[in-house]
Amino acid sequence: MRRIWARAILIVGLCVCAYPFVSQLVNDVVVYHQTQRAADKNEARYAAALREQKRTQPEDSFDKKNLSKAVRAHLLGSITVSSIGVRLPLFDNVGEQALHVGAGVVPGTDAPTGGRGTHTAISAHSGVPSKRLFTNLKRVRKGDTFVMTVAGKHYAYRVFRIQTVLPTAVRELEPERGEDLAT
Secondary structure, three states: OHHHHHHHHHHHHHHHHHHHHHHHHHHHHHHHHHHHHHHHHHHHHHHHHHHHHHHOOOOOOOOHHHHHHHHHHOEEEEEEEHHHOEEEEEEOOOOHHHHHHOEEEOOOOOOOOOOOOEEEOEEEOOOOOOOOOOOOHHHOOOOOEEEEEEOOEEEEEEOOOOOOOOOOOHHHHOOOOOOEEEO
């Protein structure tokens, strides 16, 4: 009877230790597949979303019953930071539902479509126990690259400066003449 109990305790202990790794793997796979399916459906809607973003700031008016449909309607593409092993869905807003599953474009900044004289800012949560999101962003170093994929086009950026931008530091997010920037 002691052997049976010892084995049962060992198995339970191994399951408890493996849970965070298995949970993260399942989360990464599910988010990746949802992002791919939604991106395929929303490529035609992207131009309208960009026009709407420039006209007004996005609203956080998602109905909980329609969460997945509402979130997918705001999907622009994805952001990949390979140096920390993260690929997240990229949304046109920083609402609670969008940031719960991915990253969003900060209102008042340019759309993530590249071009001289533009500056887009991307926001995502960090420190969420069940999701990676931007938790390891502090591991990104100068010279690392990240890629935003929007409407089937890839926009690659190289890190040249690392700093913390507070919510009140809006001057840091202003476009610079002749530069294509992403924060």
